[in-house]
Amino acid sequence: MNYRKYLYGSLVIAALLSSCSDLEEDPYGLINTGSFYKTPSDAESAIIYAYSILPEVGYYSRGFLIITELPTENLTQKGDAGVSNFELDELRTTSTNADLDNIWTYLYRGVARANAVITNVPNVPNMPETNKNQIVGEGYFLRALHFFNLVRLFGEVPLRVDNIVEASQVPIAKSSIEDVYKVIIADLQQAETLISSQKISEGRANKVAVQALLSKVYLHLASSKNSNSPGYGFVANADEMYAQAKTYSGKVINEQTAFGFTESLVDIWNTEIYKKAPVTEHIFDAAVDRTGEIESNYSKLPNMFLPADRRMVIPYDPLVPTSTNINIGQGWGHFRTESAIYNSYAADDKRKTQLIVSQYKGEDGASYTLDINGNARPFTRKYIDPLRVGDKSSANTPILRYSDILLVYAEAAGPTPEGYAAINKVRARAGLGNLDPSLGVQAFRNAVIEERALELAFEGNRLFDLRRTNSMEDVLEHKYNKTITSGAYFFPIPQREIDTNPLMKP
Known part of the structure; x- marks a missing residue:
């Protein structure tokens, strides 16, 4: 828009x-x-x-x-x-x-x-x-x-x-x-x-976006209360908030057809697909267009992730040998992927093999591998625009995405048949097996949080998930040896x- x-x-x-x-x-x-x-x-x-x-x-x-x-x-x-x-x-x-x-x-x-x-x-x-x-x-x-x-x-x-x-x-x-x-x-x-439930245009909200955001609000209240996260003692009943989160995320999943699950991971992030598809995962984005005249019409966000010291060519889908190559150029190398998230993915998780660029071809045609501990590290391709014009990109920033709401539904529903179906749908697309079917309520919800960490990485959700589950110290200090001052x-x-x-x- x-x-x-x-x-x-x-x-x-x-x-x-x-x-x-x-x-x-x-x-x-x-x-x-x-x-x-x-x-x-x-x-x-x-x-x-x-x-x-x-x-x-x-x-x-x-x-x-x-x-x-x-x-x-x-x-x-x-x-x-x-x-x-x-x-x-x-x-x-x-x-x-x-x-x-x-x-x-x-x-x-x-x-x-x-x-x-x-x-x-x-x-x-x-x-x-x-x-x-x-x-x-x-x-x-x-x-x-x-x-x-x-x-x-x-x-x-x-x-x-x-x-x-x-x-x-x-x-x-x-x-x-x-x-x-x-x-x-x-x-x-x-x-x-x-x-109205009708989509107006890219970058404008309809009723589905409202329901999606409301489901996230209720989930934040529910899990913050359930985990005794600081500041949320006022919430009277976590179960009631989980029920509301399930109701509103259920409306998004079951009561509309404008947005839906995209089976191909790479297609979720292809600007030439999600901006034009009649049904898309992108419920609500901060929308941009590379034809704009100034930044904020277009986006330079991809440059934050792309390494600064080399121009790169990557396949559109690294799992398809005949895939078209994309010349993605170079960026500023401002954001560097941490080894913590990179190593959290299973080796065959498609969210790693398809959505994190670790290998590329240089201008000389030779193949190179990015080092997760180096200066130029593997980076997410979620913000790559294959048709970028110089620094001008049409890569939207997602605010509400269908898979996010599917995992909201799973967490709110708990270890029920519908809760398992929701998270297993996300896992299947990533090439992973079903979640352990015998988990208790808290173990199941913890598993959903971990799934969100992998599915929604680099989309601005992780900090809030750690805060609402009262796990900043457990994850960042105890697991990854960071210091919180x-x-x-x-x-x-x-x-x-x-x-x-x-x-x-x-």
Whole structure:
């Protein structure tokens, strides 16, 4: 989805919906709305503007993966990366961490844009009610997504749910984790009543995306309570939350046909397939297009994974001898795969043999092998665009993927026939046998978490899975010999927010 083509010539929107997180800006969003939200076209422009925050460099096209992948056993960074990257990787984050400050800013910009849609679009005259509901529902979905990211990253955060119209609204205290989740769930339940099941376009949410996100919200609450994860003592009953997670993930699996399971692993990540297929695994992505004019229209995210010191040619499917070759060029080598995740895969797991590039051909036609302990390491091909133009890529960042929700369903259902069927479907595609059929409830759910680690690697899920299962120390310290100094379950609130928001001070 090329968001920018809707925005050029609409500078009034940028002023009107300015960030409510950047406290150094004046007038902090205090713009008269009288000249806007007058036509259906204005409403459409506003929701497109709200979506356009997602593929920004500071959010899903780079920043989000820096925040969520570096602290885990999946990725480390190159040797000359910034101090903030090393803090995240080494789990010693501080309130002055620039990467945390960056993601905080983008998340609240997203909240502000969603609030503007929710507040103003209902009053647009001469607009069909169905169209109005759709756009407002998408605003609720986006606000819930941003707050879900905020609460999982930082815990107690300011709950900005009003459009800012005067300066006195700017200072706001933190809300409890419980209150943030109440808003997330209410927003998604409201969105479900407003949004159509029909797909609008790539990069926009429909009812299935709402149900998928709601299933993840309920699962996070359920497993956090079940494992006594810090901050979730308010959850009254884990079993009730598991039941809700199963209900909503079940809607995604059993009650719609727009999204589904892709049998071929490599096809899941082929931009020329998942962007055009009538049925796809990509329920909701931060969508980009290589024909865009600026970064955030297109993505440079693949460069973060590709080694910097060599140009490479790889087969489209390394398990098919006659497979077409792809010239994938080279990147920046910023993200380096850790041996912990690489060695966690069974040798014949197709998610390793097909989706992690460890062998390639150079420009000289010779074959080479990447060393997991070297500078240029094996890397994921999930973000490879075979038709990239220079640095311009159409590789979306997945936010909600069908296999993710299938594993949500398995975890929520537990060791039941339907729970086993869901996880075994994912395992079969990877070329693995069925899971042990005699597992108890907790052992089964632990097995699902491990399956998620392998299936969803490099997609920004692992940190949250470790946090909600209260296993940061067990996995990262005890299993992989890392040291956690700070930021295990919640990152520190950025110092800039504390300094400029007087109600945030202790």
